[in-house]
Amino acid sequence: xxxxxxxxxxxxxxxxxxxxxxxxxxxxxxxxxxxxxxxxxxxxxxxxxxxxxxxxxxxxxxxxxxxxxxxxxxxxxxxxxxxxxxxxxxxxxxxxxxxxxxxxxxxxxxxxxxxxxxxxxxxxxxxxxxxxxxxxxxxxxxxxxxxxxxxxxxxxxxxxxxxxxxxxxxxxxxxxxxxxxxxxxxxxxxxxxxxxxxxxxxxxxxxxxxxxxxxxxxxxxxxxxxxxxxxxxxxxxxxxxxxxxxxxxxxxxxxxxxxxxx
Ligand SMILES: NC(=O)c1ccc[n+]([C@@H]2O[C@H](COP(=O)([O-])OP(=O)(O)OC[C@H]3O[C@@H](n4cnc5c(N)ncnc54)[C@H](O)[C@@H]3O)[C@@H](O)[C@H]2O)c1
Numbered sequence: 001x002x003x004x005x006x007x008x009x010x011x012x013x014x015x016x017x018x019x020x021x022x023x024x025x026x027x028x029x030x031x032x033x034x035x036x037x038x039x040x041x042x043x044x045x046x047x048x049x050x051x052x053x054x055x056x057x058x059x060x061x062x063x064x065x066x067x068x069x070x071x072x073x074x075x076x077x078x079x080x081x082x083x084x085x086x087x088x089x090x091x092x093x094x095x096x097x098x099x100x101x102x103x104x105x106x107x108x109x110x111x112x113x114x115x116x117x118x119x120x121x122x123x124x125x126x127x128x129x130x131x132x133x134x135x136x137x138x139x140x141x142x143x144x145x146x147x148x149x150x151x152x153x154x155x156x157x158x159x160x161x162x163x164x165x166x167x168x169x170x171x172x173x174x175x176x177x178x179x180x181x182x183x184x185x186x187x188x189x190x191x192x193x194x195x196x197x198x199x200x201x202x203x204x205x206x207x208x209x210x211x212x213x214x215x216x217x218x219x220x221x222x223x224x225x226x227x228x229x230x231x232x233x234x235x236x237x238x239x240x241x242x243x244x245x246x247x248x249x250x251x252x253x254x255x256x257x258x259x260x261x262x
């Protein structure tokens with residue numbers, strides 16, 4: 001009889017989570033480490049990452065920190081090679097880093113050309129090249145790559161949810177996340193023969209004490225009538241990272257409380 005629980009086990013696997021100290025990344029690190037993986041937190045925020053490592057080691061989880069600036073394209077290939085060497089093998093790579101420019105969130109009318117180009121570079125190009133170099137290193141044994149897209153990578157924003165708030169949804173996010181969604185399909189197709197799976201998770205808004213008006217508007221628009229919790233996203237990463245999803249590749253998984261279903 002198939003042991004279904006065992007399919008979710010990551011014992012003996014190594015995982016890298018870019019942006020692993022962030023809101024979602026931290027829960028992803030916990031989920032993968034609880035399933036038995038050796039998890040490397042690859043983030044630019046040294047202080048946050050190191051205190052997370054201390055806390056998780058106390059819980060008995062096998063985690064460590066590696067300073068990685070995903071946007072430093074010139075050294076990215078070498079960084080991934082040295083991570084691969086250090087871990088012995090990268091079995092799982094999760095892109096959850098969220099670099100953005102200081103003016104991220106500017107209204108369409110105020111977007112500067114350089115800022116647009118910079119955001120495409122640091123958010124889309126960094127994910128794309130990280131996937132390329134990681135997949136090349138995974139050719140040896142296969143593996144699972146998981147990218148973070150967004151609901152706004154598959155549908156346009158509903159700007160009414162930002163009414164009576166200072167918030168908005170940046171134009172570049174649509175191009176970046178839409179690009180990441182289709183990048184996953186390309187990579188799944190290209191690297192499938194090496195048993196490398198590539199999938200995209202598209203979360204809806206994750207609750208993080210946002211403006212009360214936004215939360216109210218958001219909840220009204222969502223079939224489950226609430227925002228996501230980071231652990232609800234992390235458990236889907238665990239599924240995609242593990243053998244429980246061994247026949248899933250090139251997929252875009254919506255984890256959005258039904259936002260894109262209506
Ligand atoms: N939070 C949400 O509501 C939401 C919704 C949909 C999609 N997403 C996506 O989920 C992913 C994670 O989002 P989050 O909310 O956890 O973001 P976050 O800002 O909380 O965390 C991002 C992490 O990335 C790290 N980071 C920033 N620049 C980096 C770089 N150059 N190299 C390496 N690490 C870097 C930060 O230090 C931080 O720890 C992103 O791709 C985001 O677009 C988030």
